Amino acid sequence: MTDATAQRSPPRPNGLEGVAADWASDQRAFKTASWGKAMMWIFLLSDTFVFAIFLISYMSARSSTEVEWPNASEVFALHVGQTELPLLLIAIMTFVLISSSGTMAMAVNFAYARNRKRTAQLMFATAALGALFVGMQAFEWTKLISEGVRPWGNPWGAEQFGATFFMITGFHGTHVSFGVLFLLIVANKVRKGEFDSGRRTWLCREKGDYEAVEIMGLYWHFVDLVWVFIFAFFYLW
C-alpha cells in the first residue's frame, strides 16, 4: 500500500526546499518518518531537556559551592595491585556502553535486511552489554557508599557531590535499565518471528515491519550520547 502510492507521488525537492515542501504539504510533515519514529524523536527531544536541566543544575551547584569539590580522578580511582588507576572503572563502563551502541547499530542494519536470527542475537548482545554497564554502575555505587559517600555528605568536600552524582547517574542508569528491558522484549519478539507473522500489533504494522528495532536503536543511542555528556561533565571536569 505505502510502496504503491509512493511511486505515484511526484518527486520531492532536496535540501532546504525539500524541508519547506514537506512542511507545507498535507498528511505528513516528515515524509519518511512513521508515527512511532516521529514519536520517539519528539520524546527524545523532551528527554534531552530533562538531562540538560539535570546537568545544568549540577554545574550551577558545582560552580557556586564554597566548599571544595572532591577531586574526580581520585574519587573514581581503582586500586589495582600497588597502583591507583584514575578513572579505570569509568573508562571500562564507557567502553562497554559505546560498544553496545555498535552492536545496536549492527542489529538495526540486520533488521533492515529482515535477518531475524542476526538481529535477535545482536539485540541480546546489546542488552547484555547494557546490563553489564548497570552492573558495573552498581559496583561503583557500592564502592562509593562503602567509602562514605552519601546524598547528604561525603568525606572529601561539598555535599552536593554525592547528591548530584547519585541523582544523575541513577537517572541515567534507570534509562539504561528500562532500555535493557525493552531490548529484551523486542529481541524476543524478533526471535519468535512476530514481526514476520503478518499480525498487526502496536509494535508492528504489517508483515516484515522491523521498525520497532530501529526505534529501540534511537533510544539506545540517545542513552549512550547522554552518557558521553555525563562522563565529560562529571568525571573529566
Add this chain to the structure above:
Amino acid sequence: MSSVSEDPDTGIPPAEVPDLPPPHAHGFWSRWVFSQDAKYIALQYSGTAIAIGLVALVLSWLIRMQLGFPGVFDFISAEAYYQFITMHGMIMVVYLLTAIFLGGFGNYLIPLMVGARDMVFPFVNMLSFWVYFLAVVVLAASFFAPGGPTGAGWTLYPPQAILSGTPGGTQWGIVLMLVSLILFIIGFTMGGLNYAVTVLQARTRGMTLMRMPLTIWGIFTATVMALLAFPALFVASVMMLFDRLLGTSFFMPALVEMGEQLSYGGGSPIVFQHLFWFFGHPEVYIVALPAFGIVSDLIAVHARKNIFGYRMMVWAIVIIGALSFIVWAHHMYVSGMHPYFGFFFATTTLIIAVPTALKVYNWILTLWRGDIHLTLPMLFALGFIVTFLNGGLTGLFLGNVVVDVPLSDTMFVVAHFHMVMGVAPIMVIFGAIYHWFPLISGRMLSHRMGLIHFWVTFIGAYAIFFPMHYVGLVGVPRRYPDISASFVPDSVATLNAFITVAALTVGAAQMLFLFNVAWSLARGRKAGHNPWRAASLEWQTPEVPPRHGNWGEELPLVYRWAYDYSVPGAPRDFIAQDDPGHRASWSHVP
C-alpha cells in the same frame, strides 16, 4: 475500512499512509473505563479536570471569605489559609487549565479537526489519562493526609516549602504535591507526544499545516512547549523531593530553625526559582495559546467572516511560544539578580507584547463589519478579548523592572495574573463548551441559562479583579491572611468585603452552568447536524456526535482552509473544508 482512492480531478496528493481502523472496544472495561477512543478520553480528562477544579473553586471562596471578613470564620487559621491559596493556585493552573485545554480539547478536537480516525497511539493516550487521574488522586489525598496539604504557595519556593514552619512542610503535604506533579508530567508526556505526532504526521489528504484551524495551531504549539517546559518542573520536583526525603541540599542553604542548626547546607534556593519559572512562564502560554486558537475560531464562526490575517496569526502563535522560553526571570526581579539580567528579561518580555497585540488587532479586525451573532460562544469570546487586553496591559507594567519592584508580591500581581491567565482562558473554555457541546452531545445548551451565566461571570470577574488592582496599588501584600491591623487604610477592608461578595456570586453562577450542562444533556434542544454552520472539519462527520473512528467508510478530503465564510457567490454562507465547491483548488493554498 477501505483506503481512499485517488481522485485525479481534485489534484489532492495520493494517500501516503494506509487508513487502518483504530482499536475497537470489546467489553465494558475497554469501552467505558479504559477506553482508547480519543473523544471518550477527552471527556474523561475534562470531567476529572472540572471535578478537581470545583475543589479549587471552593477553596477560592474560603480564601475570599477570610480576606473579606477577617476573623469572622474561626475555622480558617493562617495555616489553613496558606493551604487554601497553595492548592487553589496549583489545581487551577496545572490540574484544571493545562489538563482541560490539552487533554480535554486537544484529545477531542485534534483527530476531528485534522481528519484522523483517532490519535496515533490510542493505548498510550489511554495510559496518559489514567496517570493523570492518579496524579489527581494523589493530590486530593493530601487533603486527608496528616498535617494536610502543603501551604508553601503555588510556587513551592524553598527553603520554606520543606521546613516545619510551613503547613505540610515536614509532613505529607509537600511530598504528595511533588509526587503528584511528577505523575502529572509523566502522564502529560504520553498524551503530548500523541497530540504532537497526530498533528504532524496523521492529517488527512489535503490538510496542509496552513489549512489547519487556529485551534489546532494553538493546541499543537502549546503541546510542544509543554514537552519542553515540563522537564524543568520535573527535575525541580525530583530534586526537592530528594531534599525533603533524602536530606540532600540542592535547594537548601545552611539554616537555623528554632535555634537549631539544620543539617542542610550549600544549596541554592535561587536555582529552584530559575527551574520553576523556566517551566512556569511557558506554562502561562501553554494555557493561553490554546485559548488564542479556540477564540479565533469562535470569532470567525460566529461573526461569519474569515479570520483576519491567518498566516500572521499562525506565526504569532509560534513566535509567542518561542519567546516565552527566554523571559522566565521576569518573575524574579526581586530575587537579587544582576541588573543587566533584569534589562535583558524586561526587553524580551516587552517584545512578546508585539505578536500578542497583533493577535488582538486581528481578532478585532475579524469582527470589523462582520455579521456578528451574539451567541453564547461569541459573548464569551468578546469577554475574553476584553479581559485578556486588560490583563495584558497590566502585564506591561509588571514586565518593567522599575515598575515591578514596588508592585512585586502585592495584590496587583494577583489581579494581573487572574485577569490574564485565570479569567481570560476560563472565558474561552466556557465559550468552547457552549460551542462544541452540540457536537459532543447532539443537544444545545440552554441559551437563557447561558446568558445569566455569562453576564454574572463577566461582570462579576471585573467586580472581583478590577478593585483588586487598587488594593495592590496601595501596597496590600499577597498571601497575607489578615492585614486589618496594619498600615492599610480602612477603604481596603470595604473593597475586600465587596470583592468577596462578588466572588461568591460568580461562584454561584458556575453552579448554574453545571445545572445547565446536566439539564441540557437530558432536555436540551436537539442540535441537528451543524448548528453553528461552521466550516471546519469536526462538524462534517457522517454522524453527529461523531462515532468511533470518526469518519465512517472514507476519510474526508480537504480542499480549503477552515475560514470560508460569507464567500460571495457561494450557495451557502460557508463552504466546508471537505466541500470540493466551486473555488476548490490545490494550487491556491490556502
